[in-house]
Every structure is written in C-alpha cells, then in structure tokens.
Amino acid sequence: MQNYAMFSGSGGWVLKPEGYRTIDTRDTQDDSKMLGTSNAQKDASRRFTLDLSVQILAAQQLPSARHPYIKCELHVETPQERQGEKIENGGRSKDGEHKRRTKVSKTLDFAGESLNFHAIKDVAPALSFIRFKVMDDVLGPDELLVWGCVRLDRLRDGIRFLHLQDAHGSETDAVLLLSTQIIFGKS
Secondary structure, three states, rough: HHHHHHHHHOOOOOOOOOOOOOOOOOOOOHHOOOOOOOOOOOOOOOOOOEEEEEEEEEOOOOOOOOOEEEEOOOEEHHHHHOOOOHHHHHOOOOOOOOOEEEOOOOOEEEEEEEEEEEEEEOOHHHOOOEEEEEEOOOOOOOEEEEEEEEEHHHOOOOEEEEEEEOOOOOOOEEEEEEEEEEEEOOO
C-alpha cells in the first residue's frame, strides 16, 4: 500500500529526497569542504511537527458491506529508523502509535467524523504516508473491503475524493470523500 502511494503517478521511479542521494566526491578537492553536507539519514531531509485533521464525509461505490468503518494509519519514520538502529520485529508493529478509526456506520455517510493526529514530531513529508482501510465489522476477523494510501507531501488541504483499491491492489470505482487540514510546523 505504501509502495503504491510512493510510486503512484511517477512512471515507476521516484528520485530519493535530497540528503538520501549519494554525493559523488570524486570531483571535489577536499571532502571536508562539502559545506557541512551530511549523508546521515537522520539529517537527510527537513522534518516538521505535523498536525493533521481528516474528516470522513462519505463513501461511494463500496463493495457490499453491512457495517463499514474506516481505519486510518499515519506511517512516519521512528527515531530508531532515523538513527539506523535495529528495529524490533523488522519494523512490523501491531499497535502503532498513529492509528485512528471511525465508528461503525450503517450507511455510507460518516457524518464528517474527524480523525486527528496532533503534534507528531520529526515528520519527513516525502517519506510519510497516510493509509485508509475501509473495513466491514463482521463476526470474526473484520474484512478489508478497499484501501487508499497517500504520501503526505502529496496531500493538500480541502475537500477531495480518494480513489480506492481492492484487497489485491486493483483499481475500483470506490471513493472516500474527505476534508483534510494539514499543518507542518517547526520541528
């Protein structure tokens, strides 16, 4: 899902953010005069404190669902990733700290329910994602109906449609109507 968001609309490749690219030092006389440029991942790109509010207004063309709800996950680098430290479970986490969900709805109208992420520190927009999963609240494990994922640097304020893919990543006619407010402050 994040891979889709990273490369969507890019023709299959994306230039690494500045600071993550290798610097060719063969043409420089003195490597120490590189104007303080650091190749360390922790210093590679500008980071911000994020305040994000997403209102779920409605859904259209969802696959048959009796009790839909939306799980929203914000994926950002952890401090361990920035420092190059070993990450437990290979980076997989069942209980991430940036997860929200709507109430179960009996219709496709989510009445502007807000999902808020406040004061998330050290966010690199080009390397961070917000994922929406539309789930069906059923007996046993809930069923993934459709999903959508957006890179934060491509997310804009205002009302918009988010086109959704099925569980296998194929395009569908399903969309979410969202109202977003995103604020990047000083980190």
